[in-house]
């Protein structure tokens with residue numbers, strides 16, 4: 001935390017760009033920019049979602065010293081489709097992925113871990129038990145269509161701070177209590193994979209989140225977005241295109 005400053009055009013935001021212990025450069029590739037199954041900024045409502053559940057989340061691959069990290073592997077129709085997404089952006093095969101990170105416990109942000117059984121599965125503090133519970137709930141609701149939502153949630157380890165050289169698990173509360181994004185520097189840019197702390201560019205502009213009924217948490221979400229606006233040059237939202245600040 002570096003200090004308070006005025007976030008132009010809106011409320012006060014705080015600089016939350018983390019300090020890194022290493023000067024590691026990373027390379028990053030956006031594999032998928034996600035979408036919402038209904039989007040209020042398209043004039044849509046939850047009672048008639050036009051794209052079917054679940055939503056697709058944004059997926060980013062980060063390569064640093066000794067690792068290849070997939071953040072929020074998105075659910076696809078098949079593993080092959082996921083591997084094609086990876087390959088067409090990077091030329092890599094799935095075996096290259098050493099780590100996966102799930103930003104929070106909502107289904108669309110953890111179910112894609114299943115595509116990378118040989119990678120280490122990571123999440124940030126507070127999320128592992130929530131994901132384990134979400135897996136149990138998903139299995140209970142399994143329609144039996146042969147696409148089991150089960151994953152071995154006990155494999156997921158919690159990490160914090162700069163858990164790999166050059167990437168930092170940053171707390172971004174509001175959408176959920178324990179959602180963490182991934183902050184890093186690439187070139188001179190301060191970049192955040194925000195996941196659902198910033199659902200779309202519209203939610204960012206209006207300082208709101210989705211699927212969070214608690215007014216206190218909605219306030220927290222607005223404050224988190226103000227902090228993000230103060231602290232980053234590029235933001236990858238959970239369900240939209242890149243936001244350039």
Ligand SMILES: [Fe+2]
Pocket residue numbers: 104106175196
């Ligand atoms: Fe979410």
Ligand SMILES: [Fe+2]
Pocket residue numbers: 055057106108109196238239
């Ligand atoms: Fe999401």
